[in-house]
Amino acid sequence: MRFTKMQGLGNDFIVLDGVRERIALDPATVQRLGDRHFGIGFDQLLLVEPPADPRHDFRYRIFNASGEEVEHCGNGARCFLKFVRDVGLTDKTELAVETARGVIYPRLEANGEVTVDMGPPALLPAQVPFVAERDDIVHPLEVAGRVVGITVVSMGNPHAVQLVDDVDTDLVQTLGPLIERHPRFPHKVNAGFMQIVGRDEIRLRVYERGAGETLACGTGACAAVVAGIRRGLLDATVRVHTRGGGLIIAWAGPGTPVLMTGPAATVFEGTIVL
């Protein structure tokens, strides 16, 4: 099985071509390939497949390093577009790509970066899903004997975003895993820690569901900007600084799609010997 190792702001992937190769994956195989010592190592495995609906170009499946299949991956979506063009599956510069939670539209920019129409966020707790009695913008969440204020957002996948004074904090590693598995998130959650730098600039770290802290999380950046706008703290276009680099996120408000722009890079190619 051929694979391509890619990264978007240091969030790393292997991408498999399920259009030309017959690929069967189970959680144990994904875990083995994702192991950074005994396998290739990655945060997520991305699988390119033919679309279910012929009006679309491809189907995009995502597996966390933990082995579970998930709904969405933003940094992966930019790499997806680069991959299908580089291996000759298409020469289009804009694609309609099916994910487990709807269709996304990645587009190649003149400078080589990729903008992805990620679709509109879902804002109701039940859509995340998050167990809450009320539909508030900030929910108190009890974790490790303290109460933190979170804003929940679904970008297809679940996010809980909290504000911190300084993102260079131990909280990402201490609270992150506890929030990820908090019983109020029945499907678990990606835990975001956002420092507001200005109305158009944030710093962000994300403890990802099924992968631990990554150098960047694209859907996490979208969710953080949506959360910041809903809290009245951010403007409609925001530069997001992650540990792996910068993304531009734009959102015009409820019912409209989130746009994410950033880089995608190929690192190496290889063959898997199972």
Ligand SMILES: N[C@@H](CCC[C@H](N)C(=O)O)C(=O)O
């Ligand atoms: N790194 C990703 C998100 C990958 C999926 C996530 N860990 C989940 O379980 O929902 C991104 O760039 O969005």
